[in-house]
Amino acid sequence: MTKNSKNILHINLTQQDYQLKTYNDLNPFIGGVGLSLKLFLDNKEKNPVIFSCGPLSGIFPFASKICVLYKDKNSNLNEAYGGGSFAAKLRILGIDAIIIYGKLKNSNFISVEQNKVDFICLKDKDKIAQFGIAGRKSTLYFGRRVGIDKYFSFGGADFNIINLTALTISGEGEIVIPNQKEYWEVYTKILEKKYNLSVQYSSCPSCFGCPAGCEFSKEGEERKIATLPKCLVSCQFAEEIYKDISITTKT
Amino acid sequence: MTRILISPREEKCIGCGLCVIKASLIESSSINLSKSFIRLYSEGKKNIISIDYGRKVDYKEIVDLCPQNCFEIKEV
Numbered sequence: 001m002t003k004n005s006k007n008i009l010h011i012n013l014t015q016q017d018y019q020l021k022t023y024n025d026l027n028p029f030i031g032g033v034g035l036s037l038k039l040f041l042d043n044k045e046k047n048p049v050i051f052s053c054g055p056l057s058g059i060f061p062f063a064s065k066i067c068v069l070y071k072d073k074n075s076n077l078n079e080a081y082g083g084g085s086f087a088a089k090l091r092i093l094g095i096d097a098i099i100i101y102g103k104l105k106n107s108n109f110i111s112v113e114q115n116k117v118d119f120i121c122l123k124d125k126d127k128i129a130q131f132g133i134a135g136r137k138s139t140l141y142f143g144r145r146v147g148i149d150k151y152f153s154f155g156g157a158d159f160n161i162i163n164l165t166a167l168t169i170s171g172e173g174e175i176v177i178p179n180q181k182e183y184w185e186v187y188t189k190i191l192e193k194k195y196n197l198s199v200q201y202s203s204c205p206s207c208f209g210c211p212a213g214c215e216f217s218k219e220g221e222e223r224k225i226a227t228l229p230k231c232l233v234s235c236q237f238a239e240e241i242y243k244d245i246s247i248t249t250k251t
Numbered sequence: 252m253t254r255i256l257i258s259p260r261e262e263k264c265i266g267c268g269l270c271v272i273k274a275s276l277i278e279s280s281s282i283n284l285s286k287s288f289i290r291l292y293s294e295g296k297k298n299i300i301s302i303d304y305g306r307k308v309d310y311k312e313i314v315d316l317c318p319q320n321c322f323e324i325k326e327v
Contacts, residue, residue, distance in 0.1 A: 149293060
């Protein structure tokens with residue numbers, strides 16, 4: 001991935017096939033929801049479910065949500081946001097978005113690694129734990145509600161992917177930081193703005209890159225967030241922090 | 252005397268991963284979870300902090316960074 005391109009993983013469930021495509025023309029569409037909408041428009045005949053992370057996910061604090069865009073049962077286009085570490089680890093893996101479409105037939109689990117995607121039939125759900133790198137991976141669990149890393153969720157979002165039980169990303173990959181000193185100065189400046197959060201610090205499990213541990217981390221996001229923070233996939237409670245993005249545009 | 256990073260208050264860890272990111276940057280000038288000398292095992296509400304003692308780990312900035320004050324540096 002370079003600054004001028006985006007890597008999109010296409011997963012065709014029906015054919016159990018995948019392609020990692022690099023696009024040079026998607027930068028004007030700032031993820032997650034901006035990028036998702038463009039990808040949905042380009043692939044609408046496939047009726048996909050699209051997961052995308054924002055440009056700051058995994059790199060700067062308080063930008064930790066994964067965006068999902070999908071058509072609900074009434075064919076309305078919906079977006080939802082989930083916490084945990086899925087967005088950050090997707091970004092570290094070098095993927096900006098995953099487009100999933102079709103119907104799984106002979107498998108119920110997908111493992112995404114740096115250079116491959118495996119379609120696996122698991123009879124025992126406990127065996128999901130054996131995929132990905134322990135302590136580094138992140139997993140989406142599909143059911144009545146879609147869960148992330150066995151704690152977080154997309155709130156009441158009513159999307160599902162037929163026959164898919166779980167999707168794990170491995171935890172591999174790397175984001176190279178060219179100027180570490182300058183990067184860390186920006187990082188700590190953003191962290192110092194923690195008092196602008198609209199929630200209290202607590203001791204609940206926190207999203208990756210967020211020190212707040214707020215009591216709302218489990219439930220995902222409602223759509224009450226301003227457009228720019230939403231596109232950066234920051235949290236609705238961190239909206240004030242990312243209203244002034246001048247400190248992040250230096251890097 | 253050797254100074255090492257320990258996590259005596261691991262039960263307070265909320266899994267934010269700031270220590271993991273910082274440990275990765277110290278080690279590799281990149282965000283790479285495999286190169287970080289701190290690994291977080293998260294299972295629901297429980298987090299386990301694993302520190303790789305095969306390298307220098309006594310970085311005060313990691314102690315200062317943790318929002319839950321999980322770490323300290325100990326002389327052994």
